[in-house]
Amino acid sequence: GDSVTQMEGPVTLSEEAFLTINCTYTATGYPSLFWYVQYPGEGLQLLLKATKADDKGSNKGFEATYRKETTSFHLEKGSVQVSDSAVYFCALSELSGSARQLTFGSGTQLTVLP
């Protein structure tokens, strides 16, 4: 079945540092790929997505490129801020029957220190 493996946390960075959170996936077809973020005390929010190979999703300074050859969707940001502290989830969805259920990784806790 489909699965998502993402970088173990927690990750602690200083403000303005470069961020990479690795994500690789296994899927039987051609999934769409997502990064969701969960800020403290809030629900899951879509951060960015990519629906086909070589697409780049971007939002709030974060980027991720859909790499079919390496089955990866790594999240990057050039300069993190304290407000980026959150848990980040990589996810995929693939049509299964009539559903587009999401399969999530286990999450990576990011803490950014001032």
Next chain:
Amino acid sequence: GAGVSQTPSNKVTEKGKYVELRCDPISGHTALYWYRQSLGQGPEFLIYFQGTGAADDSGLPNDRFFAVRPEGSVSTLKIQRTERGDSAVYLCASSLGEQDTQYFGPGTRLTVL
């Protein structure tokens, strides 16, 4: 506009009891999903509704779990004879259609003592 809402936000119950968790999706969203998130893990799919019908219930762990969406809007997740292993955060998400972005509610934290 209003997002997905879930009630209660917290539920503490005793082993063997019955619980109901409610989800109010975004108005007009036809697709509704339930997920379960255990501590330190990502959410896991439980069931998906398109309109009033359960289109995919392959993620329900056993027959103690059941969900309904009788009028195609509000959904209720029902758990019978709760077990300590059912303790988790239960998340609801809705989307405009089945291939659209899923918007998540804040979740219901269920604790079974």
